[in-house]
Amino acid sequence: MALTWLVIQTALYLALAPLVLGYIKKAKAYLQGRRGPDIRQPYRDLVKLWHKETVTSRTASWITRAAPLILFATTLAAAVLLPTISLASAVYLRYGDILTVIYLLATGSFFLALAGLDAGSAFGGMGSSRESLLAALLEPGILLALSVPVLTAGSTSIRRLVGASLSPAVLLLPAHLLALGAVFLAAIAETGRIPVDNPDTHLELTMIHEGMFLEYTGRPLALLNWAVQVRQLLVLTVVANLFFPWGLALVPQPVSLGLAGAVYLGKLLLLGGGLALVESVYAKLRLFRAPGFLWAISFLGLLALVSRYLFRGAH
Amino acid sequence: MFPLFFSGRGRKVAIFLKLALTLLGLGLAGNLAGAALSCALRRLSSLSRWPSVAAGAACLGYLAAGLAVLLGEGTHVVVLPMFHPLGGFSLSLDPLAAFFLCVIGLVGVAASLFGQGYLRHLKGRDLGSVGAWYNLFLLSMALVVTGANAVTFLFFWEGMALSSYFLVVSKKEDPAARQAGFVYLVMAHLGTACLVVLFLWPAAQIHSLAFARMAILWPGLPAGEKTILFLLALVGFGSKAGMVPLHVWLPRAHPAAPSQVSALMSGVMLKVAIYGLLRVVFTFLGVGPVWWGLLVLGLGVVSALLGVLYALMEHDLKRLLAYHSVENIGIILMGVGVALLARSLHLPALLMIGLLAALYHILNHAVFKGLLFLGSGSVAQATGTGDMEKMGGLIHRMPWTAGGFLVGAAAISALPPLNGFASEWLTFQALFGLGYHPVAWWSGLAGTLGVAALALTGGLAAACFIKAYGVTFLALPRSRAAEKAAEVPRSMNLGAGILAASCFVLGLFPSRVAAVLRPAVAALGGPHPPPPGSFFTLASGMGGASLSPLLLAAILVVLLLATRFWSGRMPERLSATWGCGGTLGATSEYNATSFAKPFRIAFAFLFRPVREINSGYEVSPFFRHSLHYRGEIRFLFEEYLYEPVRSFLLELADRFRQVQSGNLRTYLAYLFLTLLALLAVNNKWL
Amino acid sequence: MVNLVGSLSVLMLLCALSLVALRRYNSSIVAVSLQSLLLAVATALVAHAMGNREGYLAAILTLAVKAVAIPFILHWVKGRTDSGGGPPLKELSPGWALLVAGLVVILAYQSASPVTALGGVLIRASFPQAMSILLLGLFILIVRRSALLQIIGLLVMENGLYLSALTATGGMPVVVEMGMFLDLLVGVLIMGVFSSRIVGAFRSLDTDRLHKLKG
Structure with a gap:
């Protein structure tokens, strides 16, 4: 049973991830008054890349070849730890917690950054260097924001986190709302979107995340893109299901599962729209303004914590 | 083999403890043999691997001894009194010591294996003395963690500091290493001074230097005294552990030693300091x-x-x-x-x-x-x-x-x-x-x-x-x-x-x-x-x-294999890295300085970087023939803590220098006057 | 017998006091030899009184080393350095020096009183003098600028020390004495060589010039 859910969960992430990207692009285009690409375009891109020739740098080592696989595997392993529509995969959830998710994602980023340096291109190095700075500065913000639900649940276990957030009384706490704000900003930074990074840039010098992909072609590039899409979906799922776990099917029955699926899609639509809105309204920050943005996330998280301690008081 | 005194619950415990002690004894013997060997073999470089072999065997002994106690429900303390003429060294192997012995053993085995190949290629170091100090270093660490009284602890603590000091300065022609060694020695002795006070001060009241007695009697000390003892332990052990702001010696000294010694210093010696801190704060102070x-x-x-x-x-x-x-x-x-x-x-x-x-x-x-x-x-x-x-x-x-x-x-x-x-x-x-x-x-x-x-x-x-x-x-x-x-x-x-x-x-x-x-x-x-x-x-x-x-x-692993299998093996074409149409070389790569630059800027409030670019040109600044870049960061604690202390001490030393006239008779007069003053005090004239 | 040792120690003290005042090399050497001779006699007397046969050996050694060998070395150094002709070095005048020496002797007698109160007859008779000689030796070391006279000051100190040890113990084991004599002999030899080097470097035996060596 647990194994079945594992497979379903994996398949769901893999299938849904490009669609979410397509939706965000479409929503952004709509907000900017453009027609924009078809919502299925990310699938087509993946298929196109999958059938293209692979060209690898002569100076590259096995790191370049292994990085897409490692990024893909770690991202999926992290993704299946998070519930999408049902808590039934709880057997597996017992063995993983939110820290595991964060550090699995870090593992993927670690190897991706190494791959950026591997070919000896200055752009790759630039991407690695900037990405690791932003990732490092984002970490405290993410953990401070997540501390609020963690301390409410008394555990870092994902099942407990979801369980604790199910109580409506929790949602109305100012700490929870502040943490939600922090986590949403963290999601923007984590998915490499404006104002921190621009996923659609084609100018090497302004690339952060894309810079590391510059040497990749063909099937490895398809894997990398797909992994990044899964990662984006994962981050949105954290916001959607850890902070608003309502609608999750507590028992695996067809009706509740169907309902849960609909609610999940609705939440994703909302969050994706939010990302598109922020991207349309704001301009990208200069690289050395971005740390300020990231510190602000930490500050917001800290504020959430302080308000948690002050409103609930000491025991 | 040794006179054993232990209180064991069952047969299994006794067997494990005997095993552990025998292994520990073998380990110590191995280290001593290694040290002796490398002194004897200092001229024969073809045999220079044997001290490392002895050290490796010794570390296996430490590892096995530690594990034997940890696995053997080892809640018992074994004391073997040794070397009474030297003022009573005594050793004990309780689970805490056993754990640290394991750490020493595990890293020691690997470092010694590595050292066999590495030492032979060391240039500018005296292999014989490196081998000897290396063995003594391991031995001292093992005896620090197994020491059961303050004398043993402090003696081998000092032995650990000195043997590692000699390893740090083993590269003779390197002034940087000597300077690193000096800083290390100063900080190490600052720490040791705190530890001597830490152990000897309460001894005046409890009349014992045995750790077992300290564990019973220290909690009864007055609170104010315990606070001072805690701070002494924190400074004494913290300076050895590399705790900020007492860390300044660490990045200088560790790199100067041969690499397998750096591995031991960073991996193990700092932990021995943490051992001391845990031992004193958790088991003595209450x-x-x-x-x-x-x-x-x-x-x-x-x-x-x-x-x-x-x-x-x-x-x-x-x-x-x-x-x-x-x-x-x-x-x-x-x-x-x-x-x-x-x-x-x-x-x-x-x-x-x-x-x-x-x-x-x-x-x-x-x-x-x-x-x-x-x-x-x-x-x-x-x-x-x-x-x-x-x-x-x-x-x-x-x-x-x-x-x-x-x-x-x-x-x-x-x-x-x-x-x-x-x-x-x-x-x-x-x-x-x-x-x-x-x-x-x-x-x-x-x-x-x-x-x-x-x-x-x-x-x-x-x-x-x-x-x-x-x-x-x-x-x-x-x-x-x-x-x-x-x-x-x-x-x-x-x-x-x-x-x-x-x-x-x-x-x-x-x-x-x-x-x-x-x-x-x-x-x-x-x-x-x-x-x-x-x-x-x-x-x-x-x-x-x-x-x-x-x-x-x-x-x-399943996901990796599945992805690997699924993405299959496409024909791969090798080509040059994209260089915007030019050719890429090593100079156009991102290097360590450029990688770290965003961090340097984001944390400029801490690093306060200094940057200097000198360009040489003859006719116009747009046609340069040379470009020199110098960038460095400034260190907070060096600048605001150590530098004032250093300059104060130097100034004080300059003042005292006037006392040192260089005149023989003046020095004799100091002696004479001191003597007269003492006599006068003795006669109750003063 | 005890009184005789006491008188000898008083004579030795007088030698020391005269050395405070004397500044010529020849007379200083004579004075210190005389003091050593007196010490040798005192050693023999103590050995006789204690019935200690090894003590005679010590007396002979004292005579040979301190009263014969060392004065001989000093003369040799004086001949090598040949600095008697230079202008006299500026030092504390003999009057002031003797005044301070007197105060030192008083202090020494005072300080010795607790020891003499506890000790035996021999100590009571000669320990205060021994201590005075020791301190006077140090005093001579300080006021003299010439390296040669400083060696003599050291010898006076040594004599005082030896006398105090002799009276306190009634004769030390001969091994200890042999060691001491060897030490002294080597010490004086080294200092003699150094003196001639100092003259070589500075054209004078004035040790004050050594401060130029300070780093």
């Missing part, structure tokens, strides 16, 4: 006020952050690793701090998690930092330099070394499922636990701020090792030496391989490790029940969170 824990936690946070930030700015591989030791000592101190707070606040479950996190991280850091230092030694031997800016592309020429270093880099960056992740996970749990049990808002906030600091540290450490690995091993070689580098001998890689395998084993079976650590945790006053979790999973003290790296690893 429950203290809350601020002790907060202070240790705060120092841990500061050490971790500053250590990793300065490491990012460092482009010498070994010095970078040394700064990371400061960082990891900080992480260990965070665990210790939580445990201290939990003890003061009477939270036994949290106390256990804090101690477990600290001990686990001690073991893990010893393993991966040892591995990284051995890797840096291989690189240094192959390229003849420690400067990362002169390396690059070594992964093609030194695949085994590169593989080992990658495991170490991933482990220190706390990537699952390696060992660094397991202990950092526990540290996170301990900090969250502190946040969850707030006695007051500040203790909760302290815990969660610790979480944020640990997260930032983890992120920066990962960035730093992306830099270190990427610049050293990947891309194109940046110097002739790096182009010509060749893989090192097999014995060196074998030493590193042992530690790399340990990174996996310690990471994949955390619940087993926790079970082995249980007696040591109990020895420090942690609760007795076994740590939660089953065979495969490690559970935290906080409700329900658990970790199963083995399962995680299985899923990762």
